[in-house]
Amino acid sequence: MGTDSMLARRQPDSLADLLERVLDKGVVIAGDIVINVLDxxxxxxxxxxxxxxxxxxxxxxxxxxxxxxxxxxxxxxLQDGRRREIDGAGEGRDQDQDQLTSQLRAENEELKxxxxxxxxxxxxxx
Amino acid sequence: MTESxxxxxxxxxPDKDVDVSDLQAIADAERVETLTHEGLRVVFSEVSLAELxxxxxxxxxxxRIVELARQHDSVIRAVFGQSEVLPLxxxxxxxxxxxxxxxxxxxxxxxxxxxxxxxxxxxxxxxxVRADPDSAADRPAEGTxxxxxxxxxxxxxxxxLRERMRARTEADTQRRLADEAHSExxxxxxxxxxxxxxxxxxxxxxxxxxxDREATFLEQVDRVAERLPDSIQLTVxxxxxxxxxxxxxxxx
Numbered sequence: 001m002g003t004d005s006m007l008a009r010r011q012p013d014s015l016a017d018l019l020e021r022v023l024d025k026g027v028v029i030a031g032d033i034v035i036n037v038l039d040x041x042x043x044x045x046x047x048x049x050x051x052x053x054x055x056x057x058x059x060x061x062x063x064x065x066x067x068x069x070x071x072x073x074x075x076x077x078l079q080d081g082r083r084r085e086i087d088g089a090g091e092g093r094d095q096d097q098d099q100l101t102s103q104l105r106a107e108n109e110e111l112k113x114x115x116x117x118x119x120x121x122x123x124x125x126x
Numbered sequence: 127m128t129e130s131x132x133x134x135x136x137x138x139x140p141d142k143d144v145d146v147s148d149l150q151a152i153a154d155a156e157r158v159e160t161l162t163h164e165g166l167r168v169v170f171s172e173v174s175l176a177e178l179x180x181x182x183x184x185x186x187x188x189x190r191i192v193e194l195a196r197q198h199d200s201v202i203r204a205v206f207g208q209s210e211v212l213p214l215x216x217x218x219x220x221x222x223x224x225x226x227x228x229x230x231x232x233x234x235x236x237x238x239x240x241x242x243x244x245x246x247x248x249x250x251x252x253x254x255v256r257a258d259p260d261s262a263a264d265r266p267a268e269g270t271x272x273x274x275x276x277x278x279x280x281x282x283x284x285x286x287l288r289e290r291m292r293a294r295t296e297a298d299t300q301r302r303l304a305d306e307a308h309s310e311x312x313x314x315x316x317x318x319x320x321x322x323x324x325x326x327x328x329x330x331x332x333x334x335x336x337x338d339r340e341a342t343f344l345e346q347v348d349r350v351a352e353r354l355p356d357s358i359q360l361t362v363x364x365x366x367x368x369x370x371x372x373x374x375x376x377x378x
Binding site for chain 1: 132135138175178179180181182183185188189191192195196198199212213214215216217218219220221225228229232233251321322363366369370372373374
């Protein structure tokens, strides 16, 4: 049982796990020695919002869109959850809640398609 | 270096030989190289800045961002296979080799010290989640269950309260078990860092595990996971280069 259960428990490193580390971790070099190529904080925030939209960690592996709250019946709860994420990231947003929700909904659609395609191509290239 | 190009700096490593000759570099860069200065090496690639100008607001750029992130990680992993490594943040770009040397000069002692602390270790991620989010017990009261809406029936009220208590107890138990799991596993780690949790995450931790303890740590992960009730689930990812533990303690 030992090795089998360990293999069962070991997950292939999901794309979300990778993005959370690559985009949000690593040493930040301050000062003008570094060229400011992109807004890494904004990028990281966007990725966090995407990841936070999944209800459980395993959903980001394969089929999270089946349980995405956008497609189930708890919109109020989802919005509360998203507001906590945004506040937690230290950015206040003055957008009204509906506008934010539909914007995030559209982005999630895009992102989930991207993730699907990339997970598939990642498997193919292994 | 002209305005339109820069040095994409992946990581700092100690002054030891690593073979980067066959590595696929980031974006349009032709190769991965190292620059040695004062006891450290900067792992980098010469890159066109335009290749890195991705806009996270633009849906069409997101696939590109993921591709760049994968390329970044694969270089760091390849180097990590040969040496301790201090990963730099995604898209750390320097103007010139001169600036790369300046970078080393600014952070030399902190980087050397941190690399020593990271040597011989890898990062492992452990996450404990509720297996069935719909049974999630400790959400704030969402209002009365549908079936007892608009009723004063005390039996329904009692049943509701009983269910809430049961759910609350289950939630407390789940959190306690998850915290105990973390507590046991952290005994095998030289460092541990809690990560920002996603929804329904009870515990999400990165551990820095010495290679000599890795097998024991993974056995312990298995033991801990097996003891957990079916309602919660433990997953482990790794080994990772030490992204979560990459820092310079001179606040540079």
